[in-house]
Amino acid sequence: MAADAGRGRDAGDRALAIDVRDVARTFTDRRGRRVEALAGVSLSTARGELLAVVGPSGCGKTTLLELICELQAPEAGSVACDRAVLMPQHDLLLPWLDALDNASLALRIAHVPRAAARARAVALFAELGLAGFEQARPHELSGGMRQRVAFVRTLLSGKPLLCLDEPFGALDALTRAEMQDWLARALAHEPRTVALVTHDVEEAVLLADRVVVLSPRPGRVVAQLEVGLARPRRRTDAAVVALREQALDALALGRAATT
């Protein structure tokens, strides 16, 4: 897109996939009051890294992702990122398309003919354990399966940076655990830079290379935790549990500082 030029979207001159500096964003709510969503947030992510952002609800996590995806512009500070694609909490699969057509939507938008677009989706379906569901309509799929198709749709956008906005937030606990394992495997198979927003600290520690903890609104960075554990990780590993406690402490600290 032409708009990319002004925001330093060219990958060549930047070492970082996400470089957010001193970003502030306020918006006006329905009653006309000004609400500060983010206040002076800085964070960065190297290419290929999985960054998790955790924070209480309403701390501006979604705003942060929308800034990274260029759906919003910051009021202060700068955002320089690779080209990013959004995967929202709800799968938003189109009910009139089958799983393959939904997954290959980005290719169709890029004017790839339907047969070729579907063929590329078929290959990913096979790799990511979705074989047999190619022709299924969204209503025939379980919540977890729908999120998998949505993730394939995100992958096939061809963008180097994936922004996942609480991708498993709407799923039940068992399915969520299953999906976290699936996502870890899928990313091992199809490595990308990922910004994962979640309110589930365990999920962040299980999946991420680095966890950024935000305070309640207005969102500020309270802590950054390097995870640095080998994969695959299990939620019962002592190191995972310890990091989870550390992140929870940071969350509590952020809450105490604001109130």
Add this chain to the structure above:
Amino acid sequence: MRWLRAALAPLLLVLVLLGAWEFYADLHSASSFVLPAPHAVVSALWDNAGFLVANLAKTAEEVALGLLLALALGFALAVLVHLSSPLRRAVYPLAVGSQAIPIAVIAPLLVFWWGFGVLPKLAVIVLICFFPVLVTTVDALGAIDRDQLKLLRTLDASRWQAFRFAELPAALPAALSGARIALAIGVIGAYIAESQTATSGIHAGLGHEINADLTALQTPRAYAAAVVLFALAIACFYALALAERTLAPWAQRSRGETP
């Protein structure tokens, strides 16, 4: 067999009502000029089958063409109103105002102006029917998840592609539902427009026929024509329901049963 059981109760009720009508007409030996008994209507149907079918063809053509035009106009207006807020401000009040036009008053004026051809009848039907299509379609276009549009933007969809992939398929079943709502009044519109037709002898449509027969005290045939008109409305209703089910099968599931 389930449909048979579902149809049994209303069928019985209709038979009871017909019986009561028959009984009443025979008992009071009301003149068949005033109130023909059902058996007289049935024999009028039988005796005038060719004549009624010729008039039905005329009316059916008007209603079908009028509905198609109303669908096209209502849908096109809905899209324009949805895409441009200046147009919304310009068009919507006029569209709402058009529904305040008393059709029974405007129909003879249109016939006077455009003659006895199909044109004034189409105009009346379209004037009545485009509005429900417009309203239901605008609602459906406005009800699209905002996150869906954000997602499409990060997949690099242009405004047109967002419309084509997400909005158009969502609006289609709504437009057809709108047409179904419009249908009943549309048939009334056809009747009113036809009853203004002064010519006789040629087949000028069922509406014209009912009026002419009442004037000529051919009451059984007028009733027979009314029955045929009624059947036409029901047939159109089911044709639209069928179109909706074929063109937008996904919409059926979210709304539950078909009528």
